[in-house]
Amino acid sequence: MNFPDKGEKAEVLIESMEAMKANDAKWKEGRCFSYVYYPDEEMSKLLKTAYTSFFSENALNPSAFPSLRQMELEIVSMVADLLNGDEDTCGSLTTGGTESIMMAIKSAREWAKINKPNIKTPEIVLPCSAHPAFQKAFHYFGIKQRLVKVDKDFKADMDDFISKINENTIMLIGSAPAYPHGVMDPIETIASKAKECGVLCHVDACVGGFVLPFLKKLNYDIPPFDFMVEGVTSMSCDIHKYGYTAKGASVILHKNKELRKHQYFVYSDWTGGIYGSPSVTGTRSGGAIAAAWCAIKHKGYSGYMEMTKKTMDVAKRIIDYVENHSDLYIIGSPIMCIFAIGSDKIDIYSLGDELMVKDWFIDKQQFPPSLHLSVNQHHEISVNELLDDLDDCIRKAKAFNLSNLSNQIQVKTVEVLKALLPDAYFKKFKKIAANKSDIGSKRTAAMYGMMGTLRADEDGMDVMVMEFLDKLNSLE
Numbered sequence: 001m002n003f004p005d006k007g008e009k010a011e012v013l014i015e016s017m018e019a020m021k022a023n024d025a026k027w028k029e030g031r032c033f034s035y036v037y038y039p040d041e042e043m044s045k046l047l048k049t050a051y052t053s054f055f056s057e058n059a060l061n062p063s064a065f066p067s068l069r070q071m072e073l074e075i076v077s078m079v080a081d082l083l084n085g086d087e088d089t090c091g092s093l094t095t096g097g098t099e100s101i102m103m104a105i106k107s108a109r110e111w112a113k114i115n116k117p118n119i120k121t122p123e124i125v126l127p128c129s130a131h132p133a134f135q136k137a138f139h140y141f142g143i144k145q146r147l148v149k150v151d152k153d154f155k156a157d158m159d160d161f162i163s164k165i166n167e168n169t170i171m172l173i174g175s176a177p178a179y180p181h182g183v184m185d186p187i188e189t190i191a192s193k194a195k196e197c198g199v200l201c202h203v204d205a206c207v208g209g210f211v212l213p214f215l216k217k218l219n220y221d222i223p224p225f226d227f228m229v230e231g232v233t234s235m236s237c238d239i240h241k242y243g244y245t246a247k248g249a250s251v252i253l254h255k256n257k258e259l260r261k262h263q264y265f266v267y268s269d270w271t272g273g274i275y276g277s278p279s280v281t282g283t284r285s286g287g288a289i290a291a292a293w294c295a296i297k298h299k300g301y302s303g304y305m306e307m308t309k310k311t312m313d314v315a316k317r318i319i320d321y322v323e324n325h326s327d328l329y330i331i332g333s334p335i336m337c338i339f340a341i342g343s344d345k346i347d348i349y350s351l352g353d354e355l356m357v358k359d360w361f362i363d364k365q366q367f368p369p370s371l372h373l374s375v376n377q378h379h380e381i382s383v384n385e386l387l388d389d390l391d392d393c394i395r396k397a398k399a400f401n402l403s404n405l406s407n408q409i410q411v412k413t414v415e416v417l418k419a420l421l422p423d424a425y426f427k428k429f430k431k432i433a434a435n436k437s438d439i440g441s442k443r444t445a446a447m448y449g450m451m452g453t454l455r456a457d458e459d460g461m462d463v464m465v466m467e468f469l470d471k472l473n474s475l476e
């Protein structure tokens with residue numbers, strides 16, 4: 001596309017943006033089960049006001065905007081309180097879970113340079129269910145990972161965990177809970193092992209941080225997972241998930257200031273002056289900060305309790321439906337309102353496709369094939385319809401039909417090709433990746449089915465995904 005010669009009128013642009021939304025996931029109708037966490041209309045309005053009133057302010061230099069500094073400090077302190085921190089607990093506001101995790105890993109690396117100077121190749125041990133933001137951080141910061149198996153309930157397998165700890169280990173990680181199946185790792189065991197070995201322990205409560213404390217208060221059986229647990233040295237907690245704020249707000253917390261110092265970056269020789277920065281970003285909009293501050297202050301403990309209760313009631317209705325259905329099951333024992341649905345009877349990806357056709361947006365996962373649902377309080381408006389449509393979609397997914405059959409055949413073809421002709425299947429992948437219409441297509445079982453039948457460490461897989469990403473990032 002050429003750079004525009006002349007400017008366009010606001011109304012025209014607003015109209016074309018609205019038109020572009022036509023094929024987006026229908027989250028406002030409660031039909032999207034990830035990515036969007038929607039509070040009620042009233043709170044949404046408040047957050048938009050907060051966001052726009054700090055739209056231009058820049059958190060890069062807190063001395064220019066003491067307002068933002070004040071709000072950040074208060075947010076971090078309120079989240080530390082929620083997660084049972086004490087007067088030493090401290091942290092920073094970040095733009096999201098990924099940045100919080102990057103800061104935890106960067107801090108661990110710097111901590112080890114000083115406290116474990118003999119380690120040349122630092123290693124971190126984590127369950128295979130932990131969020132890929134960790135692998136991203138390892139990739140950026142040069143850390144070697146030791147991946148731990150999950151047990152039959154999809155929690156970290158502690159025997160395997162312990163076997164992966166060695167003299168190069170600098171940190172152990174557990175999720176509360178892990179995103180794919182909503183299952184919580186044995187945090188107390190992991191943290192006490194970390195303490196025993198004299199290494200750090202990070203708890204990823206990105207998705208659970210704003211739910212588990214309230215569930216516990218509602219008398220759900222929630223094992224300790226936060227700073228109450230001996231040995232936990234850092235935590236990540238997203239406010240832009242179940243804190244229901246605008247996107248761009250998460251918190252990284254450290255057990256004390258000594259640990260937090262390893263997170264910082266300073267460069268004092270620049271001609272522009274002395275530069276110091278606590279996290280990844282430079283310029284940062286005040287909007288997300290103001291919105292996060294308002295979200296927490298507006299809801300308060302009692303407001304989040306109410307939303308959590310409402311959300312769990314919806315989640316339980318879906319879980320009950322699945323558990324009472326002979327063709328489906330819930331994977332592991334999810335601890336909150338995120339969970340995965342599997343099946344031994346039907347092709348679960350076809351079920352996902354049938355739901356897609358009816359405008360439900362539900363993510364597909366692998367190892368084993370499953371559908372992922374993150375339920376939020378807004379799904380109250382759509383849960384009845386979802387349960388009705390599930391009946392119908394399961395019937396269709398079971399029924400013998402042509403599109404179903406061709407999906408199966410494609411998967412089988414690739415499986416066979418893979419065994420016989422490693423290069424040929426790769427070419428086929430490339431062809432699929434190159435076919436742009438597949439990206440927006442409602443029927444994706446074949447594509448995901450293929451991904452699900454191949455292990456990520458096999459030849460060509462990463463390259464194929466790179467090609468796919470490249471296509472997604474190309475305007476054609």
Ligand SMILES: *Cc1c(COP(=O)(O)O)cnc(C)c1O
Binds near residue numbers: 099175177205206238
């Ligand atoms: C969402 C999530 C992350 C990553 O957070 P982003 O805000 O998407 O960067 C990390 N860990 C868990 C458990 C999550 O659910």
